[in-house]
Amino acid sequence: MSDLAARAERLDAADGLAGVRERFVLDEAVYLDGNSLGALPANVPDRVADVVRRQWGELRIRSWEESGWWSAPERTGDRIAPLVGAAPGQVVVGDSTSVNVFKALVAAVRMARETEHGDGGRDEILVDVTTFPTDGYIARSAARMTDCVLRPVTPDEVPGALTGRTAAVLLNHVDYRTGRLHDLPSLTAAVHAVGAYAVWDLCHSAGALPVGLDEHGVDLAVGCTYKYLNGGPGAPAYLYVRRELQERFDSPLPGWNSHADPFGMREEYEPAKGAPRGRVGTPDILSLLALEAALDVWDGVPIEAVRAKSLALTDFFLECVDAYVPAGRVQNVTPVPHEQRGSQVALRCPDAGAVMERLIERGVVGDFRHPDVLRFGFTPLYVGFADVERAARVLAEVLAEVTGEVRGEA
Amino acid sequence: MSDLAARAERLDAADGLAGVRERFVLDEAVYLDGNSLGALPANVPDRVADVVRRQWGELRIRSWEESGWWSAPERTGDRIAPLVGAAPGQVVVGDSTSVNVFKALVAAVRMARETEHGDGGRDEILVDVTTFPTDGYIARSAARMTDCVLRPVTPDEVPGALTGRTAAVLLNHVDYRTGRLHDLPSLTAAVHAVGAYAVWDLCHSAGALPVGLDEHGVDLAVGCTYKYLNGGPGAPAYLYVRRELQERFDSPLPGWNSHADPFGMREEYEPAKGAPRGRVGTPDILSLLALEAALDVWDGVPIEAVRAKSLALTDFFLECVDAYVPAGRVQNVTPVPHEQRGSQVALRCPDAGAVMERLIERGVVGDFRHPDVLRFGFTPLYVGFADVERAARVLAEVLAEVTGEVRGEA
Numbered sequence: 029m030s031d032l033a034a035r036a037e038r039l040d041a042a043d044g045l046a047g048v049r050e051r052f053v054l055d056e057a058v059y060l061d062g063n064s065l066g067a068l069p070a071n072v073p074d075r076v077a078d079v080v081r082r083q084w085g086e087l088r089i090r091s092w093e094e095s096g097w098w099s100a101p102e103r104t105g106d107r108i109a110p111l112v113g114a115a116p117g118q119v120v121v122g123d124s125t126s127v128n129v130f131k132a133l134v135a136a137v138r139m140a141r142e143t144e145h146g147d148g149g150r151d152e153i154l155v156d157v158t159t160f161p162t163d164g165y166i167a168r169s170a171a172r173m174t175d176c177v178l179r180p181v182t183p184d185e186v187p188g189a190l191t192g193r194t195a196a197v198l199l200n201h202v203d204y205r206t207g208r209l210h211d212l213p214s215l216t217a218a219v220h221a222v223g224a225y226a227v228w229d230l231c232h233s234a235g236a237l238p239v240g241l242d243e244h245g246v247d248l249a250v251g252c253t254y255k256y257l258n259g260g261p262g263a264p265a266y267l268y269v270r271r272e273l274q275e276r277f278d279s280p281l282p283g284w285n286s287h288a289d290p291f292g293m294r295e296e297y298e299p300a301k302g303a304p305r306g307r308v309g310t311p312d313i314l315s316l317l318a319l320e321a322a323l324d325v326w327d328g329v330p331i332e333a334v335r336a337k338s339l340a341l342t343d344f345f346l347e348c349v350d351a352y353v354p355a356g357r358v359q360n361v362t363p364v365p366h367e368q369r370g371s372q373v374a375l376r377c378p379d380a381g382a383v384m385e386r387l388i389e390r391g392v393v394g395d396f397r398h399p400d401v402l403r404f405g406f407t408p409l410y411v412g413f414a415d416v417e418r419a420a421r422v423l424a425e426v427l428a429e430v431t432g433e434v435r436g437e438a
Numbered sequence: 439m440s441d442l443a444a445r446a447e448r449l450d451a452a453d454g455l456a457g458v459r460e461r462f463v464l465d466e467a468v469y470l471d472g473n474s475l476g477a478l479p480a481n482v483p484d485r486v487a488d489v490v491r492r493q494w495g496e497l498r499i500r501s502w503e504e505s506g507w508w509s510a511p512e513r514t515g516d517r518i519a520p521l522v523g524a525a526p527g528q529v530v531v532g533d534s535t536s537v538n539v540f541k542a543l544v545a546a547v548r549m550a551r552e553t554e555h556g557d558g559g560r561d562e563i564l565v566d567v568t569t570f571p572t573d574g575y576i577a578r579s580a581a582r583m584t585d586c587v588l589r590p591v592t593p594d595e596v597p598g599a600l601t602g603r604t605a606a607v608l609l610n611h612v613d614y615r616t617g618r619l620h621d622l623p624s625l626t627a628a629v630h631a632v633g634a635y636a637v638w639d640l641c642h643s644a645g646a647l648p649v650g651l652d653e654h655g656v657d658l659a660v661g662c663t664y665k666y667l668n669g670g671p672g673a674p675a676y677l678y679v680r681r682e683l684q685e686r687f688d689s690p691l692p693g694w695n696s697h698a699d700p701f702g703m704r705e706e707y708e709p710a711k712g713a714p715r716g717r718v719g720t721p722d723i724l725s726l727l728a729l730e731a732a733l734d735v736w737d738g739v740p741i742e743a744v745r746a747k748s749l750a751l752t753d754f755f756l757e758c759v760d761a762y763v764p765a766g767r768v769q770n771v772t773p774v775p776h777e778q779r780g781s782q783v784a785l786r787c788p789d790a791g792a793v794m795e796r797l798i799e800r801g802v803v804g805d806f807r808h809p810d811v812l813r814f815g816f817t818p819l820y821v822g823f824a825d826v827e828r829a830a831r832v833l834a835e836v837l838a839e840v841t842g843e844v845r846g847e848a
Contacts, residue, residue, distance in 0.1 A: 293808050
């Protein structure tokens with residue numbers, strides 16, 4: 029056994045979260061794609077079967093009340109809340125991340141304008157140019173529909189780009205490609221200093237590290253639930269609206285589910301108080317209750333412990349890659365300082381697509397992101413240190429093979 | 439056995455769709471709420487279990503390709519298409535009805551303006567004032583965000599309200615409260631005559647009667663899938679964009695799923711061709727694949743046969759109510775002429791809430807709609823004529839009891 033393999037064994041033995049792995053359905057593969065689709069929590073299949081067979085099949089329409097379907101968006105939101113540092117009553121689950129970005133950005137612009145007093149108004153939205161593309165596309169639409177100018181900037185450029193014209197800023201907590209963790213507290217403070225509103229996309233951070241939404245005064249936030257929250261494919265996203273801002277949250281999608289009296293069937297719209305104001309149409313019950321069940325895996329798991337293990341896993345992976353992979357064969361694009369690192373490692377290499385295919389064939393599942401990135405997500409709830417060592421070892425083997433073939437062809 | 443009960447027996451014996459009931463999970467109750475939540479198709483539980491256990495639990499991320507997750511919105515849309523009279527490639531499934539109303543109305547306004555040539559533009563949206571409220575709320579938001587005026591009118595007033603200023607008209611095919619079927623062909627033609635665009639909400643018609651979207655030149659349409667399409671609680675809605683208009687469909691929610699090259703992760707948005715242009719974020723796979731399975735119940739079932747049975751059921755119900763319920767005790771608000779009737783019967787009575795509670799206790803499940811409507815939906819795939827006779831008979835019994843109590847209290 030190599031030194032690193034022995035180290036991995038010791039680290040796994042000392043891992044306080046090691047037992048959480050049993051709450052998931054896993055196999056022999058090293059699954060490093062939980063940052064794209066989280067593994068299946070073991071309690072989900074039976075819960076979903078009950079929702080389908082009994083709640084829908086037997087109780088049918090009565091389940092809207094009797095099975096708690098109607099209140100599921102808020103109830104599930106309150107399960108996510110502690111993972112992102114939010115007190116209850118501020119998170120609601122529903123719709124996709126893209127749709128929630130639209131709600132949040134438009135509402136943020138409206139808030140920014142509401143507090144203006146004849147100084148010419150605010151007409152700019154700043155958006156992280158390195159963002160997952162959908163945020164940029166939706167931000168452009170939000171800007172177009174609120175008569176704003178969209179200014180794409182890198183997160184580093186944000187402080188310098190903020191002015192009295194800035195209405196809202198859309199930022200990613202962790203960059204989906206490089207895994208870089210941005211400084212949420214200081215960027216939020218900078219946005220507030222010019223009187224603008226901060227919208228954070230937590231897709232790649234929630235469930236992997238503490239977010240501290242309440243603590244850091246974030247205004248609005250959105251995130252998906254199918255990555256580190258393991259809610260299942262396309263599980264509904266969530267929207268956080270800071271309590272002090274809820275009364276001013278003016279949704280561009282005021283569906284009947286966000287009405288103060290949804291069953292009053294009134295012609296005039298009167299928005300609900302609190303988190304339900306972020307709802308739109310009828311909630312997607314199958315997916316929502318699968319997510320609710322999936323959140324059971326967090327029972328007794330402090331997010332701080334998850335963060336500590338996440339950093340230990342990514343540190344160890346970088347160390348193993350350094351040891352096993354010939355220098356220069358891959359380039360790490362994930363920041364090394366802990367305060368700038370999410371829960372993934374992204375390695376650039378020229379033939380990344382082919383390399384990832386081989387890795388998957390050999391039971392190391394990461395993903396490929398255009399044009400040349402190998403992305404490995406480390407989900408502390410079910411990834412261990414031996415997995416990490418194996419992944420780096422197999423990567424080195426595959427890189428040697430692929431290089432050999434390329435040479436052979438030349 | 440009463441004459442009506444005997445008639446029911448003969449009608450059931452002659453019913454060519456009677457066997458379809460076996461494709462559903464049902465019990466002894468008469469379920470007349472399929473216009474709110476369709477019953478569970480018998481093949482859905484196993485399909486959902488496979489999606490959860492094998493596709494998510496074992497194949498995990500590979501299922502986006504291998505299990506056809508990525509293409510499910512269009513594939514499922516093409517299963518709905520024949521039920522609403524649409525050729526393939528024009529219907530896409532995803533998001534809620536409310537969100538799709540927003541997409542469709544904003545896109546319709548943009549199309550209307552695009553075809554204008556300096557004549558002052560179009561700045562009005564007409565909306566059915568009797569609509570299910572969410573359509574009105576969303577229409578108001580769409581108007582606000584496109585600098586339009588919202589004009590609520592009754593469907594009868596629409597032809598007189600159309601002018602050169604009209605950009606788009608949002609109409610319901612069947613009124614959710616009264617069950618009135620509106621004249622889609624002539625209203626669509628009237629909208630087109632002034633150069634405006636027609637958006638139809640099919641929530642209460644799709645799956646109950648032929649819609650003929652292509653035949654009647656409808657521009658855009660939306661609908662839910664959890665009523666007559668039996669897709670399950672909160673199952674995703676669908677959006678129809680007429681083929682000739684797809685190139686001009688300019689979505690206010692241009693998420694990454696609607697990009698021409700979604701995995702290219704490009705900064706610039708380039709909309710996909712065809713139905714995928716109506717997509718937004720990651721599709722909700724559990725609900726979507728439950729819906730896809732649910733659509734199997736339509737195999738070999740012509741929508742024309744469903745319509746014929748639907749009218750026979752509602753005719754028979756009205757006849758039984760006339761025979762069993764004392765005159766004046768309830769008032770039918772559903773139109774009697776076939777060409778104006780959907781697949782439900784709405785009866786007004788002063789104590790409708792209490793009456794519906796008693797009905798449900800006695801195994802006749804309809805629903806109550808504020809303030810005084812008893813609503814009975816007739817789903818031809820699983821409701822028979824004996825069910826209808828029983829429902830009317832139990833209704834008469836309950837009305838006699840509730841009246842007696844009210845008198846006793848006086």
